[in-house]
Amino acid sequence: MYFVGVDIGGTGVQAGIVDENGKILFRKECKTDVxxxxxxxxDDINILVRELLEENNIDIKEINSIGFGVPSFINKxxxxxxVNLGWSEVQFMGALKKRFEEVKIYAENDATVAALxxxxxxxxxxSNISVMYTLGTGVGGGIIINGKAFTGAHGMGSEIGHAIIGENYFxxxxxxxxxxxxxxxxxxxxxxxxxxISEGVESSILEKAENNIEDINAKMVFDSYRExxxxxxxxxxxxxSYLAKAMGSMINTLDPEVISIGGGVSRASDIILDNIEELIREHILYKKEDFAKIVCATLGADAGIIGAAFLN
Amino acid sequence: MYFVGVDIGGTGVQAGIVDENGKILFRKECKTDVxxxxxxxxDDINILVRELLEENNIDIKEINSIGFGVPSFINKxxxxxxVNLGWSEVQFMGALKKRFEEVKIYAENDATVAALxxxxxxxxxxSNISVMYTLGTGVGGGIIINGKAFTGAHGMGSEIGHAIIGENYFxxxxxxxxxxxxxxxxxxxxxxxxxxISEGVESSILEKAENNIEDINAKMVFDSYRExxxxxxxxxxxxxSYLAKAMGSMINTLDPEVISIGGGVSRASDIILDNIEELIREHILYKKEDFAKIVCATLGADAGIIGAAFLN
Incomplete structure (x- = not known):
């Protein structure tokens, strides 16, 4: 039995045929024609998936299901x-069902899919109970309970980037x-x-950005941290310190077995993970107890295809 | 089939025999001999439960299970x-099992039990997914997922009173x-x-406390709010405003069907519920969507016995 996962992004759509061990056997992509x-x-997604199957001599009847990850919330x-895709209240699930009548289809928010x-x-x-924070341009999240993607009663849960954890200057x-x-x-x-830097503190970050403050990126900041x-x-x-507050609060609330950090920021995993458990422990109510293992994501961008393939 | 629930508090222990519809048929209490x-x-709890059964001619074999609520966390x-009970790492589950060998026993934190x-x-x-906030001297909580008490991987979840939601002056x-x-x-x-009041703002609350600022209680504040x-x-x-932030964050995270407010503070339910959904909506990511119904608890102190009776 094969599983198909499709990761719909703002610039490209990635589709993959995945086996029952989570290995991507074949993949194909197309541009997102915003x-x-x-x-x-x-239509492009329909063509993409069908070509992917044909080119690899796999009949759609051999597919358990097709899952889709989308950079948005899908309402009930x-x-x-x-906004990124230029869609405003489009009938996404209906459009997919019309094109893939012969197979079960599922779809979820891309951060939830990556967590799965x-x-x-x-x-x-x-792990049965786990939480993933996707730290990129924004902060997305995925909650897994009993091995399944958990999105709540109206499908709008797991948006843990919008949990309030303090007061900020913007x-x-x-x-x-x-x-x-x-x-x-x-x-x-x-x-x-x-x-x-604007307040006048000197920094090697600015040199890395060739003195153009607007060109600073997160990698430069992590690189300068090493210096x-x-x-x-x-x-x-x-x-x-804020990541530890958020994770401590999450542990006090859901007490997961594992918390994983993904997204672009997680490339600096050595810096992020260093001492993070001690920082988190300060915010946990039962300080003597074992709590969630804190790890960084390992599947990278493939998590989008693999997770989508196993939605159910 | 009967169910027994026991609510262990700092001053008293309440036990009840409950039917399958959640009705407390018989009850008995004793002091907590701290x-x-x-x-x-x-020993007192053992005597209490056995007397309750005997006095009502119910054999322990007719009992599905005995559940206990305790004002603390039970570790794995x-x-x-x-502290309230003067217990320091006591073998609570072991002590119960020794005394009630002939019946299934369960125990959970009292706020979780009340939520159940x-x-x-x-x-x-x-509701399948629901969250209860118990607003009293402290803030406790209970999370229900798929109709069961959810306390996470190490049993220390649902302590939503210790989710960080801002910066406070103490x-x-x-x-x-x-x-x-x-x-x-x-x-x-x-x-x-x-x-x-210490900062010099005049208030009728102080009159209610007979000019003794130390004697102010929450009821006086709510009563003066009405004036x-x-x-x-x-x-x-x-x-x-902070309750709305917490509930908005909870909706962004778990998206429950219902959020209930219990505890002593919830006696002022008219004041608390007034306009609360609009305040919460401000903090929800998907502002146009339906979200959790916000209600106040209806079982009062009986929730402790009834919830304990249905632990499993």
């Missing part, structure tokens, strides 16, 4: 609104103040380093 | 530490700053009203 509009993207009526991939075959394997894109996303995304790291640069140390220390 | 020590309390080895009672037969009835008893408990407990309401007293309005407005 200008062409919703129906065009849906199957509607999706996604990590829970099935990656950093959170063999508001979140969602309109609120204090969301985790404003403390622990790549964007928040860049913003805070820029803030300190003990003051701005970088302050920025990353703040980032980690 | 001075007598752990084994004495366990069955150990309990509870409300989910089975009270304010959160017929630290929590747990040692951290910003715990929900420091914004939304009865204690936090009293403290904030005292703070404003539009400035200190009370500021205090309750602040309390509700």
């Amino acid at each position: 200008v062409g509009g919703f129906e065009k993207i849906m 009526d199957g509607l999706v609104t996604c 991939g990590e829970a099935k075959f990656g950093s959170m394997k063999d 508001d979140c894109n969602c309109g609120n103040n204090g969301c985790l996303e404003t403390f622990c995304s790549a964007t928040s790291i860049i913003k805070y380093a820029q803030k300190l 003990n640069d003051q701005v970088a140390v302050e920025t990353i220390t703040r980032f980690k | 001075v007598g020590g752990f084994e004495k309390i366990m 080895d069955g150990l309990v530490t509870c 009672g409300e989910a089975k037969f009270g304010s959160m009835k017929d 630290d929590c008893n747990c040692g951290n700053n910003g715990c929900l408990e420091t914004f939304c407990s009865a204690t936090s309401i009293i403290k904030y009203a005292q703070k404003l 539009n007293d400035q200190v009370a309005v500021e205090t309750i407005t602040r309390f509700k």
